[in-house]
Amino acid sequence: MTRAPQKRRLETRARLLEMAAAIVQEQGYSGLRVEDVVARAGVAKGTLFSHFxxxxxxxxxxxxxxxxxxxxxxxxxxxxxxxxxxxxxxxxxxxxxxxxxxxxxxxxxxxxxxxxxxxxxxxxxxxxxxxxxxxxxxxxxxxxxxxxxxxxxxxxxxxxxxxxxxxxxxxxxxxxxxxxxxxxxxxxxxxxxxxxx
Amino acid sequence: MTRAPQKRRLETRARLLEMAAAIVQEQGYSGLRVEDVVARAGVAKGTLFSHFxxxxxxxxxxxxxxxxxxxxxxxxxxxxxxxxxxxxxxxxxxxxxxxxxxxxxxxxxxxxxxxxxxxxxxxxxxxxxxxxxxxxxxxxxxxxxxxxxxxxxxxxxxxxxxxxxxxxxxxxxxxxxxxxxxxxxxxxxxxxxxxxx
DNA sequence: TTGTAAAAATGACCGCGGTCAATAAAAGAG
DNA sequence: CTCTTTTATTGACCGCGGTCATTTTTACAA
Missing domain, CATH: 1.10.357.10 (Tetracycline Repressor, domain 2)
Structure with missing residues (x-):
């Protein structure tokens, strides 16, 4: 039986998107680096790639x-x-x-x-x-x-x-x-x- | 005084292209890796990037x-x-x-x-x-x-x-x-x- | 031949996206 | 409160394109 995605996970995803958007705001799309996103979101790199x-x-x-x-x-x-x-x-x-x-x-x-x-x-x-x-x-x-x-x-x-x-x-x-x-x-x-x- | 490109250099360039073409022939364009090209051509990686x-x-x-x-x-x-x-x-x-x-x-x-x-x-x-x-x-x-x-x-x-x-x-x-x-x-x-x- | 300056080639090194086995955290079952 | 299973997270590691200070080779002058 598969379970629905949990709350904590959704929060992580939202935070990743939020931080990514912030970086794009500052540096433009070309300046977006995965490492920066995860650093700001306070998660490991692998986490990002489990969401996207x-x-x-x-x-x-x-x-x-x-x-x-x-x-x-x-x-x-x-x-x-x-x-x-x-x-x-x-x-x-x-x-x-x-x-x-x-x-x-x-x-x-x-x-x-x-x-x-x-x-x-x-x-x-x-x-x-x-x-x-x-x-x-x-x-x-x-x-x-x-x-x-x-x-x-x-x-x-x-x-x-x-x-x-x-x-x-x-x-x-x-x-x-x-x-x-x-x-x-x-x-x-x-x-x-x-x-x- | 600048000099014209020398013979040896042109040969290297030709060999790089030749080897690249061969790899494309075998593996397709998506399979082309720079390291393979230079390996086959018998030159260092930097050389390729001085030609292209x-x-x-x-x-x-x-x-x-x-x-x-x-x-x-x-x-x-x-x-x-x-x-x-x-x-x-x-x-x-x-x-x-x-x-x-x-x-x-x-x-x-x-x-x-x-x-x-x-x-x-x-x-x-x-x-x-x-x-x-x-x-x-x-x-x-x-x-x-x-x-x-x-x-x-x-x-x-x-x-x-x-x-x-x-x-x-x-x-x-x-x-x-x-x-x-x-x-x-x-x-x-x-x-x-x-x-x- | 020898000295020297330009040209050519080198390979250790870096940046960065992406992977994966290991680990931690949650969610039931008893 | 345990034990077990599913879900979520971790970070060391890899692949590969690209760089650059250093070294080797070549061309030409004295």
């Missing part, structure tokens, strides 16, 4: 959490009324991911995970994002603001593709460059969703 | 080389006559990259590098691929087989985006799945290049 599969597993929770918060912001803005407004809704997400390559790499690694364990926050985030995009695209199609010759699911996945493409390029160049990801995304979405004439 | 910036730098040469060979194949096929034929030309590339996540990750890291040092094989490969795609798209536009309302450069970059998207998803799922990347790419390219009516 690996360092990425820990990051996935932190980042997934943030993605969910960004989604709240997106939804709060209400349904966009055209392609340009949709781009604007995506801007915060791009800004967040664009701030550190670690975020990008991790999201990319999980971005295709449509199935999988629902307790993984990051997966939940993706499912919600795709669902939200699809819903919005349906509305835009109904309003005749974007093309209607393709199913909204395909268009949504296409948007994901352009999002990642733009970010990938962003991380390859020196950032003195003045074009932020959100701005670079525009021409792609305009072309991809081009309004029905 | 890091492990990725070594892989970049190996993979970039392979990408160039694939490009030869693409060009040998001649210019495609419609979107479907273009997809077919890209299939070998997808098959190659899809065989190991290491290849994908590395190509993605370099994929935005449009400028940079021309002696990097992998950069050369990308420039050539983009140029080739652009040229083909121009021809297809001229022939009226694809949309003409967007510059071929934008369409080419879009294709890159879909390529990476499809591959990203591919690596996220169990590979018992029967849909290979090339097949998954089709609907995107059809939609993205949708023929002028």
């Amino acid at each position: 599969k690996d360092k990425d597993g820990l990051l996935a929770v932190l980042i997934g959490d943030e993605v969910l918060r960004l989604l709240d912001g997106m939804e709060a803005g209400g349904a966009p009324r055209d392609a340009a407004e949709l781009t604007a809704r995506l801007a915060p997400h791009l800004d967040y991911v664009g701030q550190d390559r670690v975020i990008f790499d991790l999201l990319l690694r999980y971005s295709g995970t449509t199935a999988a364990e629902p307790d993984e926050v990051i997966t939940a985030g993706f499912l919600r994002q795709v669902a939200l995009l699809t819903r919005w695209l349906q509305l835009l199609q109904a309003a005749g603001r974007i093309r209607r010759d393709q199913p909204p699911e395909l268009l949504a996945e296409g948007i994901q593709a352009f999002l990642n493409h733009v970010l990938g390029v962003w991380f390859c160049m020196e950032h003195d460059d003045e074009t932020p990801p959100a701005r670079a995304l525009e021409p792609y979405l305009q072309a991809w969703l081009q309004p029905a004439t | 910036k890091d492990k990725d730098g070594l892989l970049a040469v190996l993979i970039g080389d392979e990408v160039l060979r694939l490009l030869d194949g693409m060009e040998a096929g001649g210019a495609p006559r419609d979107a479907a034929e273009l997809t077919a030309r890209l299939a070998p590339h997808l098959d190659y990259v899809g065989q190991d996540r290491v290849i994908f990750d590395l190509l993605l890291r370099y994929s935005g590098t449009t400028a940079a040092e021309p002696d990097e094989v992998i950069t050369a490969g990308f420039l050539r691929q983009v140029a080739l795609l652009t040229r083909w798209l121009q021809l297809l536009q001229a022939a009226g087989r694809i949309r003409r309302d967007q510059p071929p450069e934008l369409l080419a970059e879009g294709i890159q985006a879909f390529l990476n998207h499809v591959l990203g998803v591919w690596f996220c799922m169990e590979h018992d799945d029967e849909t290979p990347p090339a097949r998954a790419l089709e609907p995107y390219l059809q939609a993205w290049l949708q023929p002028a009516t």
Whole structure:
């Protein structure tokens, strides 16, 4: 008979996440070292890896959490009324991911995970994002603001593709460059969703 | 007075690449360990890192080389006559990259590098691929087989985006799945290049 | 040939993510 | 309160990529 996870364990997990978040706050994602996390949380290294599969597993929770918060912001803005407004809704997400390559790499690694364990926050985030995009695209199609010759699911996945493409390029160049990801995304979405004439 | 790189050094570099390629042949890219490479090449570890910036730098040469060979194949096929034929030309590339996540990750890291040092094989490969795609798209536009309302450069970059998207998803799922990347790419390219009516 | 400065190669060493057999702490059973 | 079983934690240890002060080799001048 398997038992439910005990209270003490949950507290440890919470403390690990809390300390990790604090370090990220101070040093950024790239500055996060497992040894620092466990030191601050006052546990041994092995403990961390009994709570999270690996360092990425820990990051996935932190980042997934943030993605969910960004989604709240997106939804709060209400349904966009055209392609340009949709781009604007995506801007915060791009800004967040664009701030550190670690975020990008991790999201990319999980971005295709449509199935999988629902307790993984990051997966939940993706499912919600795709669902939200699809819903919005349906509305835009109904309003005749974007093309209607393709199913909204395909268009949504296409948007994901352009999002990642733009970010990938962003991380390859020196950032003195003045074009932020959100701005670079525009021409792609305009072309991809081009309004029905 | 700086001197040109000496013969002996070039031989060492060549031997390192040769041995690395052999190991990849046997164990795949994921199985490549720096220690094995230097052991086979009969040099110390530090030597490898004086020839290549890091492990990725070594892989970049190996993979970039392979990408160039694939490009030869693409060009040998001649210019495609419609979107479907273009997809077919890209299939070998997808098959190659899809065989190991290491290849994908590395190509993605370099994929935005449009400028940079021309002696990097992998950069050369990308420039050539983009140029080739652009040229083909121009021809297809001229022939009226694809949309003409967007510059071929934008369409080419879009294709890159879909390529990476499809591959990203591919690596996220169990590979018992029967849909290979090339097949998954089709609907995107059809939609993205949708023929002028 | 010999002296010397640049180039090339060396390998001990480090950082850091991740493992695992051993140990401690909790949770019932009697 | 014991004894036993499950759960949670520990920290020494490992693998592997990457560094750097030191040593060896090479090229060239006197």
